[in-house]
Amino acid sequence: MSSFEGQMAEYPTISIDRFDRENLRARAYFLSHCHKDHMKGLRAPTLKRRLECSLKVYLYCSPVTKELLLTNPKYRFWEKRIISIEIETPTQISLVDEASGEKEEIVVTLLPAGHCPGSVMFLFQGNNGTVLYTGDFRLAKGEAARLELLHSGGRVKDIQSVYLDTTFCDPKYYQIPSREECLSGILELVRGWITRSPYHVVWLNCKAAYGYEYLFTNLSEEFGAQVHVDKLDMFRNMPDILHHLTTDRDTQIHACRHPKAEEYFQWNKLPCGITSKNRIPLHTISIKPSTMWFGERTRKTSVIVRTGESSYRACFSFHSSYSEIKDFLSYISPVNVYPNVIPLGTTMDKVKEILKPLCRSSQNIEPKYKPLGKLKRTRTIHRDTEEEDSDLFDDPLPIPLRHKVPNQQTYHPEALPMNEASQNQPEKLTGRTGCCKTERMPTSLWADFIDCEESNSESEELETPASAEGDMGPVPHPQQKADGEVPQWEVFFKRNDEITDDSLENLPSSTEAGGSQSPKLFSDSDGESTHISSQTSSQSTHISEQGSQGWDSQSDTVLLCSQERNYGDLPSLNKGGCITGIKEHIPASPMEQNVLCPKDTYSDLESRAQDVSIVPSTGEPTALSSGKHMNQEKKPQNLSSNADSQSSSDFEIPSTPEAELPKREHLQCLYEKLATGESIAVEKSFLHSRATTKKPIQIGSSQNANR
DNA sequence: GCGATCAGTT
């Protein structure tokens, strides 16, 4: 949980993710993502009142976050006071003190945070230096190097302070399986179950919060079955998500919720109340996404753990692991770092102790590892923003230039996106165009944008006026759209088949290792990774940092063991009285063999390969592309994601004895592909709201193949 | 009645 108070030392007149107390005096507000713990005070009467009196105060966030927030009636009063800013589009904002008229200019750039739909990190540049507020984030190792706007002139910008998500900044969370590995494990677990019969269903026991969408979309895409959820109106303008969800209970994948869900499950009843289909009882398993971590010395991991007869825990994390945090911070190398979260069981001092050495003032004055030998930018270069030309902004009402939006509304918040040229010199604007606010675009633009909204249903007052609720079908756009407000967002959460599929195929490891992905599992140590933790142990199985202790192999442990893995044994089957025969007809589930333990050698290889891939991108020019159209180009960014974020040369982890190193030929192959620009890995998917388009074209085919 | 806080659940 964030304990950030809302203000940064360098720019105390703005407030981020906190809207109470001192923050009630802010000149501008920023919301990194739509999770309640970052919205404290956002709907309080005191703030609402202030808004009515201070007409120049706005809330800035990503287009997706705006949609999600405004879908919730409780926040609807913000409607006219929210300004969405496109990802990776430096935008100047005038911070005006309404009492004194004093004004300060600041340039903010939203960077994808990989935490949940619409989540971003804020990079601020102004007279007090460049600072980065990460909000909550999960970026795989090496991903910082892919964030173009974190760089300038080929180097990392000179960042004074970083306000960092330190949720897992504790060595015990050294490693958390990558998003792709986790997704892959869940896909196989689900596949092994729902392919048994139409009466085999899975219940994803997810919390009521944004962040699981990419899981839903990938499952839906993979199996051609929409995911049953309680509410989906918040996604009405996000077709890439909406299309994979349904309010029709007749599906094999459920993510619906109910206060007594756990109790229901005991009786083989889903949260939505169904227990059978066509009079035939359902056979259900539950999968609870949970964060699983591995200690420093344990590299293997299983991403699925069986916690009961019909219950599984699947690795899933919204936050960066310890090694990912260190990789990120050391890459940025700020002068100061301020933890936003103090993990339970540790203290602010301990966290700082860990982080300080990664900052510049400590010995790292000189650049540390820079891919491709790039030098870190020198001090003098810095401060792009420093040179001020405030005169440009004298205009009382700055006009936002939104490329995407042609002219339109006149009222404008004071925010101007800057183009590439000006990016490093915020103060100098290239010119201002007519105004157009992000919101309220002409309808014609509509087509180009996709709106999104959502909210964690706070009180579910569904205001479902029209659309919503109900059913599944595509929901008509609410009237608000009529206004023309259409945030654009790009798809996120697309599955990268590339990763999963391709990488498996292409990666050397797999090949040699023998086979399909699964083979690897065994390779490791014990040979067997897979055993499950059987029933009881919900706990035993998991992970352990202590892995070191003795169970190294345990990591593999994870999952479902092959032995027990006979589904026939699963209770549900038993009770359900199911069809025994079924099992035979169904191809052996993948799980039985491996899935669950993705990592192992194979993963090591994979991750390394990916690390490799990262390099090239780092060296790329930082040209900004404007707006949404950049999707394609950005693709490279996503590549890294899949890899095991943790593996890296930076933190040398003693490698697992039996782990295999990438074979030379494989690396060579990867390098060749990189050189030719061929895509190697899969894209990461949901880092932010722009993904879809990035998806390689070919991918589609591979997916189909799967089905 | 609403909101904020805290403890207990999930």
Place this chain on the structure above:
DNA sequence: CACAACTGATCGC
């Protein structure tokens, strides 16, 4: 596991 939320009890306006 911890997450991000929800529920319920308490207290104050």
